[in-house]
Amino acid sequence: MPGEAPGGGYTRTVELANRLLSGDVRALARAIRMVEDSDPGVEELLRGTRGREAAEQVIGLTGPPGSGKSTICDGLIGRWRAAGRTVGVIAVDPSSPFTGGAILGDRVRMQRHSGDTGVYIRSMAARGHLGGLATAAREAVRLIGASGRDLCLLETVGVGQSELEIMQTADTTIVVTTPASGDGVQAIKAGILEIADVFVVNKADLPGAQRVVKELRELAHHTRAGTQWEPPVVLMTATEGAGLAELFAAVESHHAAMVANGELLRRRAMRLRAEVESIVMERASQRARQAMQDGPVRAQLDAGGIDPYVLADRILDGHG
Amino acid sequence: MPGEAPGGGYTRTVELANRLLSGDVRALARAIRMVEDSDPGVEELLRGTRGREAAEQVIGLTGPPGSGKSTICDGLIGRWRAAGRTVGVIAVDPSSPFTGGAILGDRVRMQRHSGDTGVYIRSMAARGHLGGLATAAREAVRLIGASGRDLCLLETVGVGQSELEIMQTADTTIVVTTPASGDGVQAIKAGILEIADVFVVNKADLPGAQRVVKELRELAHHTRAGTQWEPPVVLMTATEGAGLAELFAAVESHHAAMVANGELLRRRAMRLRAEVESIVMERASQRARQAMQDGPVRAQLDAGGIDPYVLADRILDGHG
Numbered sequence: 273m274p275g276e277a278p279g280g281g282y283t284r285t286v287e288l289a290n291r292l293l294s295g296d297v298r299a300l301a302r303a304i305r306m307v308e309d310s311d312p313g314v315e316e317l318l319r320g321t322r323g324r325e326a327a328e329q330v331i332g333l334t335g336p337p338g339s340g341k342s343t344i345c346d347g348l349i350g351r352w353r354a355a356g357r358t359v360g361v362i363a364v365d366p367s368s369p370f371t372g373g374a375i376l377g378d379r380v381r382m383q384r385h386s387g388d389t390g391v392y393i394r395s396m397a398a399r400g401h402l403g404g405l406a407t408a409a410r411e412a413v414r415l416i417g418a419s420g421r422d423l424c425l426l427e428t429v430g431v432g433q434s435e436l437e438i439m440q441t442a443d444t445t446i447v448v449t450t451p452a453s454g455d456g457v458q459a460i461k462a463g464i465l466e467i468a469d470v471f472v473v474n475k476a477d478l479p480g481a482q483r484v485v486k487e488l489r490e491l492a493h494h495t496r497a498g499t500q501w502e503p504p505v506v507l508m509t510a511t512e513g514a515g516l517a518e519l520f521a522a523v524e525s526h527h528a529a530m531v532a533n534g535e536l537l538r539r540r541a542m543r544l545r546a547e548v549e550s551i552v553m554e555r556a557s558q559r560a561r562q563a564m565q566d567g568p569v570r571a572q573l574d575a576g577g578i579d580p581y582v583l584a585d586r587i588l589d590g591h592g
Numbered sequence: 593m594p595g596e597a598p599g600g601g602y603t604r605t606v607e608l609a610n611r612l613l614s615g616d617v618r619a620l621a622r623a624i625r626m627v628e629d630s631d632p633g634v635e636e637l638l639r640g641t642r643g644r645e646a647a648e649q650v651i652g653l654t655g656p657p658g659s660g661k662s663t664i665c666d667g668l669i670g671r672w673r674a675a676g677r678t679v680g681v682i683a684v685d686p687s688s689p690f691t692g693g694a695i696l697g698d699r700v701r702m703q704r705h706s707g708d709t710g711v712y713i714r715s716m717a718a719r720g721h722l723g724g725l726a727t728a729a730r731e732a733v734r735l736i737g738a739s740g741r742d743l744c745l746l747e748t749v750g751v752g753q754s755e756l757e758i759m760q761t762a763d764t765t766i767v768v769t770t771p772a773s774g775d776g777v778q779a780i781k782a783g784i785l786e787i788a789d790v791f792v793v794n795k796a797d798l799p800g801a802q803r804v805v806k807e808l809r810e811l812a813h814h815t816r817a818g819t820q821w822e823p824p825v826v827l828m829t830a831t832e833g834a835g836l837a838e839l840f841a842a843v844e845s846h847h848a849a850m851v852a853n854g855e856l857l858r859r860r861a862m863r864l865r866a867e868v869e870s871i872v873m874e875r876a877s878q879r880a881r882q883a884m885q886d887g888p889v890r891a892q893l894d895a896g897g898i899d900p901y902v903l904a905d906r907i908l909d910g911h912g
Contacts, residue, residue, distance in 0.1 A: 315901050322899070434754065544893065544900060549880040551904035556876030559908075560869040573864065579642070580864060581635050584871035588879075589910075 285313045289320030292419050297392060300360075300419045304394055307411045314411060321418035326540075327360070329527055330413055332442025333427045334435050334464070339448045340474040341427055343510040344519070349391055351520045352423055358390040360416030363427040364409050364438055365395070392421065406437035407550050410543075413441050436463045440546055443536060444526045446519070448472045449488070451480040457487045465495055470522045471505040476514065481507060500533055501526065556588060563587045605633045609640030612739050617712060620680075620739045624714055627731045634731060641738035646860075647680070649847055650733055652762025653747045654755050654784070659768045660794040661747055663830040664839070666705070671840045672743055673710055680736030681713040683747040684729050684758055712741065726757035727870050730863075733761050756783045760866055763856060764846045766839070768792045769808075771800040777807045785815055790842045791825040796834065801827060820853055821846065876908060883907045 291299035306314050331348070335341050345361060352359050385391040396412060409426060416424040428438045439445045447468040449460060452475065460468075471492065473484050488505045496502045504522045508515030530536040563569040569587060572578045611619035626634050651668070655661050665681060672679050705711040716732060729746060736744040748758045759765050767788040769780060772795065780788075791812065793804050808825045816822045824842045828835030850856040883889040889907060892898045 319899060319901070541893070545884050548884065548893075548900045548903050548907070549877055551900055552876050552880040552907050553873045555904060555908055556872050557869055560872040564865050564868065573861070573868075579639060580868045580871055581639070583868050584875060587868070587872050588875055 285316045286320055289317050289418075292317070292415065293321055295420045297389065297419075300392060300415060301394070303415045304362075304396065304412050307408050307415065308396060310408075318411065318414060318418075321415070327413070327417035327424040328422050330417075330424045330426060330441060330443045331523060332439045332445040333425060333448065334429070334439055334445065335448030335472075335474075336450075337429055338452075339450045340508075340510045341429075341448055344446075344448060344472060344474065344508070344516075345425060345427055346385070347510060347513060347516040348425065348520065348523070349385055351516065353385075353388065353390055357422040358420070359392070359423045359425060360419065360421040361391070361393040361425045361427065362409060362412045362416065363393070363395040364405065365429050392416070392419070405434055406440065407554065409438045410441045410547060410550075436467060439467050440543060443530065443539060444469045444523055446470045446472060446523065448474055449484065450475040451478040451484045457484060457491060460488075460491075465491065468492070468503050469501065469526050470519065471503055472508050472510075472515075472519060473505060474508045474510050476507045476509045500535065501529055559590075560584070560587050605636045606640055608633075609637050609738075612637070612735065613641055615740045617709065617739075620712060620735060621714070623735045624682075624716065624732050627728050627735065628716060630728075638731065638734060638738075641735070647733070647737035647744040648742050650737075650744045650746060650761060650763045651843060652759045652765040653745060653768065654749070654759055654765065655768030655792075655794075656770075657749055658772075659770045660828075660830045661749075661768055664766075664768060664792060664794065664828070664836075665745060665747055667830060667833060667836040668745065668840065668843070669705055669711055671836065673705075673708065677742040678710040678740070679712070679743045679745060680739065680741040681711070681745045681747065682729060682732045682736065683713070683715040684725065685715070685749050712736070712739070725754055726760065727874065729758045730761045730867060730870075756787060759787050760863060763850065763859060764789045764843055766790045766792060766843065768794055769804065770795040771798040771804045777804055777811060780808075780811075785811065788812070788823050789821065789846045790839065791823055792828050792830075792835075792839060793825060794828045794830050796827045796829045820855065821849055879910075880904070880907050 288299055288303060292303055303314075303317055306317065333341055333345060342363075349359050349361070385393065394412070396408060409428075413424050413426060426438065426442055428435050445467050447460065447464055447470070449457070449471070450473065471488050473481055473488065475481065485505050485507050492503045492505060506515050506519045506522055508519060510516070527536075530539070564573060564587075569583065572583060608619055608623060612623055623634075623637055625631075626637065653661055653665060662683075669679050669681070705713065714732070716728060729748075733744050733746060746758065746762055748755050765787050767780065767784055767790070769777070769791070770793065791808050793801055793808065795801065805825050805827050812823045812825060826835050826839045826842055828839060830836070847856075850859070884893060884907075889903065892903060
């Protein structure tokens, strides 16, 4: 924080952590902005909220643009609120690294919850680099938990690898598709198929909806043969609320199954490993940038003829 | 390489490097497969080809699916071949991490060059993780250069951040759009705008083409005010070859300008820095995975309650 007295940044971070833990919405908004800006205070903040950072359930929702994700979000939020549970929504658009793009429109669509303090909705732009996007999503999810929300909904537009990485943060991943041309089973990438816990075929009124459901069921059956969970396929017309009860039931039963068979603990342990790996990578990247800015490494680069692999080893081992 | 006598892998890599340097197409194909598979031999291979790895020009081509990228590629290849220059094409689809997706179709479309040994076309699937995709593209471009191709064309489908990272490898980046709905100026993300050296508005026969050209020219003018290069906007009907001569001239004059004003050297120096950083990150990631697999780090993770930031520091400093 610029213009602060020495130590002031730390004190303010502790204060922010305390306000966050008390559920203060402005503190949450500010903390997430710090995540977006890759503010170094985020680390201190997350340490300050440690032990309180896990929401009971983290639900991921992904699918192509226009597949009705935000209407489905909206429906799920309504259900959770009716059950007295508080919700935080983080919407990430990896395809729009600089503006946040389409997600802003989605945010507007979820406005019917805007007067409800039990619902916090935030779209996140990906200002940092890619490793940073999954990292940022993960940190935001932790902040939502720290602020005392019972559930966190993590929404992302489907664009391949980055969406896969973001969805690693979820306990239950919902993959939405529609019978519209270009979507359907063809649009579901191999990696997505493997991380889906629940499929939604939205826009049931479009021709071919039943066929898409059938194909997805077969695909889910074959992909998960012999595993503990075969992802159910829910047919919906989200704009009319049709299928919402089934989706809600599918999400709840997936969560119950994961608690029962230990999968929830396993996933959270895997997530911690992914988290450590990504922190290691971010720090290594910082170390490389710093080393190349000046000193012997910069001189070697400017002189030319240096083997990048040799140089990388030197930097990593701090001999730069 | 499994089943080899100790040291055999090294000897074979040296042999492969020599065959690659002699322009052997099969050696090139095998080397690129090694890149895709993140084969540890790639490092040795690139060392073995060092000093020969730069193609004279690396041209990047990006744009939304269906914007006519491969037809434009095809046209450029024809021009270069007519001038007696050899070409290597690497097509990457970041949105399709597991199958290579749409690019396979594109490859078929460029088949008219399939009998020409002066043209090498390769689609690359992104089997590794994301950092790995830009890294893989960069390594493939180096291999194309090492195999003696005069030019390398790097094609990628526009999906945000990963495309930006891949395009960092190019000397000249061509950004394609069309007047079709969803494309046009709106589809050009801020990051793309900043890396474009030449714009193409393809499908000139569609309504609104002139308007898109006009808007792009204004945008390019404003974004690059005061810089040394204002990206020209070329109107094309690629399927009929219309505008191809203008595009070719624009690419050549961008290259000539970069040589004249030192920008080419500056870009290549930046690229080397990006390369070093990404090698550092990949090695850090390997180190983290290894550390978490067993030993004290694994024990700490299993015991729980460990701060991921503290653990990350220990791993990075080799105290795992």
